Amino acid sequence: MLRWWNFRRLVILALTASLSVSAVIAAAGFWVHWQADDGRYTVDSVPAKPVVLVLGAQVYADGRPSAFLAARLDLGRRLYEDGKAQAILVSGDNGQAEYNEVDPMREYLIDAGVPEKQVVGDYAGFDTRDSCVRAKEVFGVTELIVVTQTFHLDRAIALCRAAGIDTVGVGDDTVSQYRPQWRYAVTREYLANVKAWWDVWLDVPPRFLGPYETGIDEALASLSVMVVVPTGYRTDVLTLVEDHELGHQPLVLVVEDVAVAHVRHVRVAEVLEL
16 A cells, blocks of 8 residues: 555646646747747848848768758848848857867858858857857847747747847748758757756856957948939939938948849939938
């Protein structure tokens, strides 16, 4: 009788523990989803922000980005080329001398045609929360588009918003063809959500914060806001643009016979509506 009672106690304890763990996982998942609910976009629909944050992932021993990381970098490059952002912050792990995610990320983007000065490296992005907090505190970013895989996107948006950054996100699902790795990553997110919730609740600091870095400031300051006016439009549009809030960037007016689609930072239609 005593053994039977002990067995029943063990079963009850196991069920209670299981329900408790499930409740915590569900609550953390709800918090992450709620925080990110209005922040998911496609490449075409995402609103423009000054910076794209590309989160790190595995780099092979020969320095090549993994398929997951390459897909993130391709998204970041496309957002830059489409004029959705003016600088790219690549954040990854360089905690060991023999492992460096950031330099291969920078090289990949520069080789793909992104100007070197517009690609800034964060070498202490040891996890998603560290990358978000450092983007705000170390690089001075207040608005960004975060780029990662879709299974990770909600957590990335939630953590960057919790760090005080106006954040939207674009996710990649092209690598879902690698089914075992994708399934593992999706499953891992349940526990990662709990850690994210815990870190925000306790305000856990990054592993390494360090001094302020000016890379993003310099990347943004180096750009001109280019207003391309097709031939036939009034050139006194310059006066209208000067009356509009364009931030700290210098203004360049270019009058050419070009399509409006070629305008990168300020679209002619927006200028003429001022």
